[in-house]
Amino acid sequence: MRSIVRAEVKELIASVDEYDDVEVIKLNGDFWILLKGVYDPKEDPGVGLYPGWVPFPAGGDFLEMGCGTGIVSVAAARAGCRRVTALDLGPEAVRNARLNAHLHGFLDVVHARESDLFSAVDDDEYFDVIFWNPPYLNPSDDLATDNIHTAFYDPGYLILSRFLDSAWGHLRPGGRLLLGFGSDGDVELLRSVTKRAGIHISTLAESTREYETIQGQVSIDYWLLELTLPRAGNLPPHGI
Ligand SMILES: C[S@@+](CC[C@H](N)C(=O)[O-])C[C@H]1O[C@@H](n2cnc3c(N)ncnc32)[C@H](O)[C@@H]1O
Numbered sequence: 001m002r003s004i005v006r007a008e009v010k011e012l013i014a015s016v017d018e019y020d021d022v023e024v025i026k027l028n029g030d031f032w033i034l035l036k037g038v039y040d041p042k043e044d045p046g047v048g049l050y051p052g053w054v055p056f057p058a059g060g061d062f063l064e065m066g067c068g069t070g071i072v073s074v075a076a077a078r079a080g081c082r083r084v085t086a087l088d089l090g091p092e093a094v095r096n097a098r099l100n101a102h103l104h105g106f107l108d109v110v111h112a113r114e115s116d117l118f119s120a121v122d123d124d125e126y127f128d129v130i131f132w133n134p135p136y137l138n139p140s141d142d143l144a145t146d147n148i149h150t151a152f153y154d155p156g157y158l159i160l161s162r163f164l165d166s167a168w169g170h171l172r173p174g175g176r177l178l179l180g181f182g183s184d185g186d187v188e189l190l191r192s193v194t195k196r197a198g199i200h201i202s203t204l205a206e207s208t209r210e211y212e213t214i215q216g217q218v219s220i221d222y223w224l225l226e227l228t229l230p231r232a233g234n235l236p237p238h239g240i
Pocket of ligand 1: 039040041047065066067068069070071072087088089090093115116117133134135136150151152159
């Protein structure tokens with residue numbers, strides 16, 4: 001199996017000759033291409049959890065913000081979404097998502113585009129589900145700004161706030177807005193950013209992962225969160 005996939009990957013890579021630094025990784029029992037500079041799913045257990053957690057709209061339209069390798073977008077296509085829009089700020093991530101869509105036979109369903117949040121989305125494009133595993137680390141003030149990588153860090157959650165401002169306008173009636181988040185993010189800041197905007201947060205799924213680090217055992221909670229603008233009668237059952 002591995003050699004067959006590797007041969008397929010080699011063929012794909014040959015068509016992307018500017019990339020000579022390519023990794024093949026295994027996640028959730030599948031092989032995936034990882035291009036240099038793209039967010040590495042091996043570093044974030046959340047990426048392996050979201051494909052099983054996100055309520056993909058079978059027959060509907062799904063948008064993944066910040067698609068990185070496109071693993072969640074391919075899962076959406078596999079779950080029967082009619083059309084998957086995979087957006088990322090980074091051109092390498094867009095190519096990476098296309099390659100993985102091709103590798104898994106969903107190039108006709110997954111449409112990857114370079115986009116700063118919704119900049120490449122038309123005003124009248126609407127989705128049934130919008131999902132983002134955002135860069136949720138809020139850097140401490142002493143972290144040099146040139147060390148801040150847009151795949152990991154969002155100082156003061158300014159990017160997340162911009163995302164929330166625009167996302168509602170691209171949801172169909174009854175559409176759902178979902179976020180991947182972890183306890184290594186700034187939960188208090190998320191609460192205050194959403195509260196300011198009148199957004200309610202509910203937890204759809206959660207899991208804890210333990211790590212051995214040089215500082216000792218670390219435990220991180222991962223959540224799939226649903227964001228709603230409450231109207232009478234549609235308040236979700238519980239918040240984080
Ligand atoms: C935590 S990573 C998640 C990557 C991928 N979804 C995954 O689960 O492996 C966040 C992603 O958001 C992208 N991103 C950051 N700022 C963005 C923006 N303004 N517009 C679009 N994508 C952005 C990053 O390039 C990165 O790929």
